[in-house]
Amino acid sequence: MAIGAIEVTRLPIDQKISLLAKLIKQGASDDRIRSTAFRILQGVPEFNDMAEANALFTYVRDTIRYTRDPIGKDIFESPIYTLEKRSGDCDSTTVLLGSMMMAVGLPYRLKLVSKDGTNWSHIYGLVGIPKNNPRKWIPVDASSPKPMGWENPKFKYARIYRII
Numbered sequence: 001m002a003i004g005a006i007e008v009t010r011l012p013i014d015q016k017i018s019l020l021a022k023l024i025k026q027g028a029s030d031d032r033i034r035s036t037a038f039r040i041l042q043g044v045p046e047f048n049d050m051a052e053a054n055a056l057f058t059y060v061r062d063t064i065r066y067t068r069d070p071i072g073k074d075i076f077e078s079p080i081y082t083l084e085k086r087s088g089d090c091d092s093t094t095v096l097l098g099s100m101m102m103a104v105g106l107p108y109r110l111k112l113v114s115k116d117g118t119n120w121s122h123i124y125g126l127v128g129i130p131k132n133n134p135r136k137w138i139p140v141d142a143s144s145p146k147p148m149g150w151e152n153p154k155f156k157y158a159r160i161y162r163i164i
Contacts, residue, residue, distance in 0.1 A: 004081025009074040013112070013120055019076055020095055020110060020123070021163045027079035027099025036083065037100040053106055053127045053138065053148065060097045060142040064088055090123050090143040097142050098125050098163070106131050109162055111139065113155035122155060 008016050027033045040059045044051045067087045069075045074091075079099040082092040098108040107128030114120045124141035128134025137160075139151045 004078040004084075005075050006077075007073055008076050009072070011074075016074075016076070017110060017112065017161050020091060021161065023076065023078055023095045024098035024102060024108065024163055027095065028102035030080060030099070030103075033079055033083070033096075033099045034103045037103045040100070041104065049106065049129050049131045052104060053101065053129065053140065056097060056100045056104070056106075057127075057140045057142055057148045060093055060100070061145070064093050064096065064142065066090075066093075066143050090141070093142040094123050094125050097140060101125070101127055101140075102163070107134050109137060109160055112159045112161070113152075114157040115154055117157040120159070122152070126160065 008019060011019070037056060040055055041052055044055045063086060064082060065087045066089065068089055077088055077092045077095065079096040082088040082096045088096070094110065098110070101108045109126040109128070111124055111126050112120050113122045124139060124143065126137040127140050129136045129138060138149050140148055141150065144150065144152070
């Protein structure tokens with residue numbers, strides 16, 4: 001397995017979520033993630049949380065090519081690994097985007113979704129606006145070509161996880 005990636009196929013879902021949260025928190029304090037986020041925010045109005053969130057979201061959505069994991073495998077990647085190879089699936093973009101959001105003080109949660117309530121097949125983030133006291137949690141699914149705020153209506157069931 002390449003450095004920065006780990007196979008998690010056999011892990012229970014709660015352990016997978018814990019690992020994703022850990023990758024996000026570690027990424028948020030990594031100088032390479034922070035400097036990339038700062039560069040992306042150049043030219044974005046200061047104190048405009050929505051504009052900051054949208055700039056980071058747009059960068060990840062437009063820069064990271066959606067690529068599935070190998071058949072029968074579930075692989076998690078560090079945000080640095082995803083950033084360097086510019087490719088990944090929904091959990092890869094969720095970790096990278098969450099790391100960038102949290103690196104600039106934007107609160108972030110994980111949203112795991114399912115069509116039937118048993119097969120939890122997709123994950124993306126929710127960003128809290130405003131950052132100091134979130135009153136809205138906006139969907140940020142950077143693995144989709146859709147804009148910030150869009151959610152796939154086919155997913156009827158959801159679990160939301162705080163990153164502590």
